[in-house]
Amino acid sequence: MNNRSIFTLFSCILFGQILLGQTKLGDSPDGSRSPAVHRIKLMDHDSSAIRMYQELQLPFSTEMTCGTCHDYQTVRSGWHFNAGSNIESGRNGQPWIYANPKTLTQIPLSYRYWNSAIHPDDFGMSPFEFIKIFGRHHPGGSVGEQDERWEKENSFRWNISGKVEVNCLVCHDVNSAADRSHVAKQFKKENFRWASASMSSFADVSGSAKDMPDHYDIYYGLAPDESKALPPQVNYDRIAFNEKDEVFFDVTRNIPNKNCYFCHSTMVVDKERSEFWQHGQDIHLQRGMNCVDCHRNGLDHNMIRGYDNESAEENSPELADFTCAGCHSIDENGSTVSHNNKGPVPTHNGLPPLHLEKLSCTSCHSGEMPKDNSMLAKTSMGHGLGTHGINKADNTLPHIITPVFEENGDGIIEPVNMVWPSYWGWKNGNDISPINRDNYEFIVSDILLTLALNNEGSWPSINESHIKTILDQLSGQRSEGVPVYVSGGKIYFNRTNGLISEENEIANPYTWPIAHNVRPVSMALGRNGCTDCHGVDAPFYTSLISVDSPLKTDNAIMVDFQSQELVAAQLFANAFIFRPWLKGIIYMSVFSVVSLVILFFFHKLQCWLGSSQREEH
Ligand code: HEC
Ligand code: HEC
Numbered sequence: 202m203n204n205r206s207i208f209t210l211f212s213c214i215l216f217g218q219i220l221l222g223q224t225k226l227g228d229s230p231d232g233s234r235s236p237a238v239h240r241i242k243l244m245d246h247d248s249s250a251i252r253m254y255q256e257l258q259l260p261f262s263t264e265m266t267c268g269t270c271h272d273y274q275t276v277r278s279g280w281h282f283n284a285g286s287n288i289e290s291g292r293n294g295q296p297w298i299y300a301n302p303k304t305l306t307q308i309p310l311s312y313r314y315w316n317s318a319i320h321p322d323d324f325g326m327s328p329f330e331f332i333k334i335f336g337r338h339h340p341g342g343s344v345g346e347q348d349e350r351w352e353k354e355n356s357f358r359w360n361i362s363g364k365v366e367v368n369c370l371v372c373h374d375v376n377s378a379a380d381r382s383h384v385a386k387q388f389k390k391e392n393f394r395w396a397s398a399s400m401s402s403f404a405d406v407s408g409s410a411k412d413m414p415d416h417y418d419i420y421y422g423l424a425p426d427e428s429k430a431l432p433p434q435v436n437y438d439r440i441a442f443n444e445k446d447e448v449f450f451d452v453t454r455n456i457p458n459k460n461c462y463f464c465h466s467t468m469v470v471d472k473e474r475s476e477f478w479q480h481g482q483d484i485h486l487q488r489g490m491n492c493v494d495c496h497r498n499g500l501d502h503n504m505i506r507g508y509d510n511e512s513a514e515e516n517s518p519e520l521a522d523f524t525c526a527g528c529h530s531i532d533e534n535g536s537t538v539s540h541n542n543k544g545p546v547p548t549h550n551g552l553p554p555l556h557l558e559k560l561s562c563t564s565c566h567s568g569e570m571p572k573d574n575s576m577l578a579k580t581s582m583g584h585g586l587g588t589h590g591i592n593k594a595d596n597t598l599p600h601i602i603t604p605v606f607e608e609n610g611d612g613i614i615e616p617v618n619m620v621w622p623s624y625w626g627w628k629n630g631n632d633i634s635p636i637n638r639d640n641y642e643f644i645v646s647d648i649l650l651t652l653a654l655n656n657e658g659s660w661p662s663i664n665e666s667h668i669k670t671i672l673d674q675l676s677g678q679r680s681e682g683v684p685v686y687v688s689g690g691k692i693y694f695n696r697t698n699g700l701i702s703e704e705n706e707i708a709n710p711y712t713w714p715i716a717h718n719v720r721p722v723s724m725a726l727g728r729n730g731c732t733d734c735h736g737v738d739a740p741f742y743t744s745l746i747s748v749d750s751p752l753k754t755d756n757a758i759m760v761d762f763q764s765q766e767l768v769a770a771q772l773f774a775n776a777f778i779f780r781p782w783l784k785g786i787i788y789m790s791v792f793s794v795v796s797l798v799i800l801f802f803f804h805k806l807q808c809w810l811g812s813s814q815r816e817e818h
């Protein structure tokens with residue numbers, strides 16, 4: 202059947218679907234490679250069609266609108282939308298980082314069970330607050346939609362704001378007038394159910410749910426004189442609607458990279474590099490590939506993450522073809538299918554095979570080249586890139602340190618980004634748990650009030666006496682344990698003789714692997730020789746890594762994060778200094794041996810000739 206005619210027949214077919222109980226219209230492709238044109242009716246959250254003649258206009262719901270023909274429940278089970286459910290967490294990914302210089306906090310949060318990440322509940326951050334702060338780069342679903350606690354906690358506010366549905370448009374909409382920064386704005390105003398609509402080119406959202414009283418009802422509005430604040434509302438551009446109240450959505454499966462970049466941009470602060478070079482892309486993209494060539498998914502939206510263990514964890518051999526090694530056919534064992542994005546097979550001439558076991562592919566090929574000092578990276582999720590009113594200073598919090606070569610749980614060295622947590626906690630025996638945000642914020646900001654905050658949004662300059670005073674105040678507040686300050690790899694607490702600091706695992710940095718950008722081969726580590734790493738002062742081992750904290754700390758050194766000794770690495774590196782000499786020595790030895798042999802034979806020959814002459818006599 203032809204897709205275009207499908208839409209006019211859509212109600213009959215829906216009826217058919219219900220009768221037959223089969224997959225939805227949009228989820229049963231007919232094989233045409235020409236994309237379906239989406240001129241469709243908008244549905245609100247109560248699944249009523251939105252009509253232009255109605256006075257009260259409600260925002261459209263993606264669940265009801267797109268869900269008419271696509272199985273919404275299946276879509277929202279996908280990786281982007283399932284944090285907070287009981288799904289396996291896999292390896293560490295980028296966390297959400299709550300950072301506030303006024304309270305000396307920088308804390309990596311996630312609803313997933315990732316090593317060293319803190320669950321927002323444990324920090325006293327409710328799903329409502331979480332969405333308000335991070336909704337700006339959240340594709341929807343997750344705790345914005347699935348959390349049962351809504352009914353109990355904050356139910357008035359949830360009722361006004363509405364749930365945070367999966368925002369299909371943020372990825373699939375290719376209309377250039379669709380403005381993703383509008384979505385970010387709505388979350389700040391608690392306009393959750395208006396968020397998706399606000400980015401479409403035919404809808405304008407104004408007003409703010411945040412300013413509405415608890416009893417506000419979106420259907421009845423405010424009583425006259427009740428409040429001067431503007432209730433949240435949507436205005437549709439009537440010209441965009443046809444006489445059947447249908448609008449056109451420019452949605453595609455072939456999602457352009459720029460849509461992913463809204464949430465996945467990284468910018469490295471590097472003073473040595475001119476602005477001209479700040480926007481280098483992954484070599485694969487440079488050569489015309491797209492994010493979705495590698496990060497694929499079907500309707501379940503369980504997007505391929507691409508790391509080595511994923512295929513085993515997901516019990517899906519197919520996934521092995523979308524890792525670096527799988528696509529470049531190095532690990533033949535894992536490979537099951539071929540696809541037309543297979544890359545060239547590297548020869549890695551002269552590289553001892555041990556390297557492919559001890560180092561991830563990304564070590565030599567991805568991220569920033571290691572330098573004498575680590576650098577800072579700014580990301581969309583971390584720094585709100587691409588939204589209005591952010592601090593654009595280079596060292597604004599959070600401080601994401603890059604690149605660090607770290608040995609992972611499988612004993613493989615890989616490049617990672619790093620965040621050093623800084624937060625206030627209660628210590629009970631060996632346990633340390635974060636203090637709820639509400640219980641420390643006013644105390645800390647009160648004590649630090651007199652400090653001049655720099656307007657770069659970085660740490661204020663403080664000293665240990667500030668920490669001591671704050672900890673004193675906290676212990677007076679309530680006793681859930683001994684108050685501690687976790688920062689820069691240490692914990693700080695008061696004893697009668699003053700402030701004590703000691704190393705503690707809980708203060709370890711949160712790290713997550715870097716895969717992008719893959720650099721061109723000419724910029725691979727090892728391209729300029731083995732001394733790229735096995736050099737006496739090669740940054741691969743000696744780079745200084747900042748140990749980030751508002752307090753003064755010493756730098757760490759790269760090799761600290763690998764299970765190696767700097768001295769051993771440097772001794773080994775010394776061998777590489779003599780390598781070129783070695784060649785010379787070998788040539789000379791061979792030359793000497795060969796000359797000796799020749800001399801020997803020459804001598805023998807003479808002797809032989811001499812003795813035969815004697816015999817003749
Ligand atoms: C009236 C039914 C209908 C509605 C409503 C609908 N779709 Fe579709 N959609 C389809 C059909 C039919 C296809 C074609 C399926 C195929 O052949 O693969 C499709 C295909 C798609 C595709 C793949 C397009 C491609 O390039 O191949 C995407 C993405 C998509 N829809 C997203 C959405 C989103 C987002 C919404 C809500 C804004 C939506 N759809 C609403 C019927 C619908
Ligand atoms: C609205 C923001 C947003 C958009 C748009 C978006 N993402 Fe994401 N992406 C996220 C967030 C947030 C996470 C972390 C999800 C989590 O852990 O719950 C994520 C996770 C991922 C991951 C897993 C990373 C890892 O840790 O292994 C990949 C891969 C990914 N996204 C690729 C894409 C691609 C490709 C696109 C474009 C088709 C895209 N994303 C569009 C926000 C977004």
Ligand code: HEC
Pocket residue numbers: 227228263264267268271273276277281340367368369370371372373454455456493494496497498499500502504
């Ligand atoms: C985080 C980005 C993201 C969001 C949000 C998102 N999708 Fe997708 N969607 C994708 C990617 C990536 C693909 C696969 C593209 C590929 O493999 O070429 C895809 C594929 C699809 C397909 C084709 C599936 C198939 O059978 O192959 C449909 C239909 C679709 N999405 C509909 C939706 C709907 C409806 C929503 C909202 C409820 C939605 N998507 C939200 C990223 C997203």
Ligand code: HEC
Pocket residue numbers: 295458461462465483485486490491492493494495496506507508509523524525563714715716717
């Ligand atoms: C050539 C294939 C390929 C392309 C193209 C690609 N990726 Fe990846 N990506 C991968 C692989 C493979 C990994 C996991 C690598 C590993 O750690 O072993 C990955 C990891 C990631 C991660 C988690 C690690 C990190 O560096 O943050 C994110 C997020 C991500 N990709 C997003 C994207 C986005 C967004 C795009 C497009 C702008 C994109 N990818 C393009 C293959 C690709």
Ligand code: HEC
Pocket residue numbers: 484485488494495507522523524525526528529542543544545562563566567716719720721722723
């Ligand atoms: C989906 C398959 C796929 C995945 C996954 C993939 N690659 Fe590639 N890669 C390719 C293809 C195809 C090319 C060749 C592009 C071209 O030159 O047209 C390529 C090219 C390269 C190159 C050569 C670039 C140059 O300068 O010539 C390097 C290096 C590379 N990939 C490394 C990686 C690394 C590291 C990863 C994991 C993060 C990875 N690839 C993941 C398909 C893939």
Ligand code: HEC
Pocket residue numbers: 525526529531544545546547548549550552556557560561562563564565566722725726727728729
């Ligand atoms: C110790 C560093 C190192 C590691 C680890 C490493 N590579 Fe390489 N790779 C290089 C260097 C240097 C080159 C360029 C010289 C060469 O081809 O030998 C290269 C070249 C390549 C090329 C380009 C091949 C071509 O002919 O265009 C690809 C693709 C590639 N590597 C992929 C990978 C993959 C996939 C892995 C992981 C299985 C990996 N590399 C691991 C250093 C490394």
Ligand code: HEC
Pocket residue numbers: 550551552553555556559560564565614726727728730731732733734735741764765
């Ligand atoms: C990306 C950095 C890197 C590059 C480039 C590199 N190596 Fe290595 N090399 C390592 C690491 C890491 C180890 C593993 C040390 C360990 O055992 O933990 C290693 C180990 C070795 C070993 C074994 C030493 C031992 O302890 O058993 C030899 C031999 C070696 N490299 C030679 C080379 C040669 C020859 C080259 C150039 C063709 C080279 N390496 C390029 C990082 C590198």
